[in-house]
Amino acid sequence: MRLTSAAQTPLGDPLATAMDSIEEQEWLDGLAAGIRKVVRAVPMGLGRDVLRGLWLGHPLHPVMVQLPIGAWTSAAILDLFPGESRAARRLVAAGLLGAAPATLTGWVDWAEQRPRQARVGLVHAASNLAAVGAYAASLAARRRRRNVLGRMLGFAGLTMATVGGTLGGHLAYRQAAGVNHAEAVPVLVEPGWHRIGALEEFPVGEPVRRTADEVALLVVRDGDGRLNALADRCSHMDGPLHEGDVLDGCVTCPWHGSEFRLSDGVNVHGPATAPQPSFECRVSAGGDVDVRLPVTA
Secondary structure (H helix, E strand, O other): OOOOHHHHOOOOHHHHHHHHHHOOOOOHHHHHHHHHHHHHHOOOOOHHHHHHOOOOOOOOHHHHOHHHHHHHHHHHHHOOOOOOHHHHHHHHHHHHHHHHHHHHHHHHHHOOOOHHHHHHHHHHHHHHHHHHHHHHHHHHHHHOOOHHHHHHHHHHHHHHHHHHHHHHHHHHHHOOOOOOOOOOHHHHOOOOOEEEEEHHHOOEOOOEEEEEOOEEEEEEEOOOOOEEEEEOEOOOOOOEHHHOEEEOOEEEOOOOOOEEEOOOOOEEEOOOOOOOOEEEEEEOOOOEEEEEOOOOO
């Protein structure tokens, strides 16, 4: 028996197709460029890395959205029961207060995303902005004792926030925004030493690209003759570190400016929130350079 096209298509496909189609909307690029310029121009200093989640080890934005989403979801549940309007109103207000820092962390992350990610991110932000507007109107209606209208606006706001959350999931899990792009390195490189060349192939202070088990490495020989090796593809967005600047014991990613310490891969500045995998180096009696992943007990 031959299946019809409807039977061959999983139920989730229309929604996935709709979200995929947002990635193709090139007309959003002009708007994205203007907003990106504004976000990057805001003087934040070290606060930008705080908002990125450098201190946390992963993006801060998913943590910050817990307050508004949790408060608004709780308010929606209370709206289903009589006599809970006062508590629901307080939860709506708490969600609006929590939306401000969540929005700020989101824009800081978004400003360093690729064009296809940025397009989805704009629609994600628009959905969340609509949710904030609906909840602000809901709170105003509740304060005027127009509780039925307040509830309806609250449910509308939760719907918009859910759309925004779905798009956020698409960004994170489908488009890999905010994930550690170097996480697989310890799995791909076999244990033990790997020869990557002769010592004379690594000039002092110059980044050199080599491979170990087909994993790209950045190798830099410092002024003391010490060799440092990191995974070459940046943990933030897979940028080629060997094309970046080497200065004061650090390498800067040429794509988005993440800075990593050569000695151990620690991320000194974002937008990367995860460190680079670091390799041990040795020079054999014959002048060959070998690298390996650190041996853990």
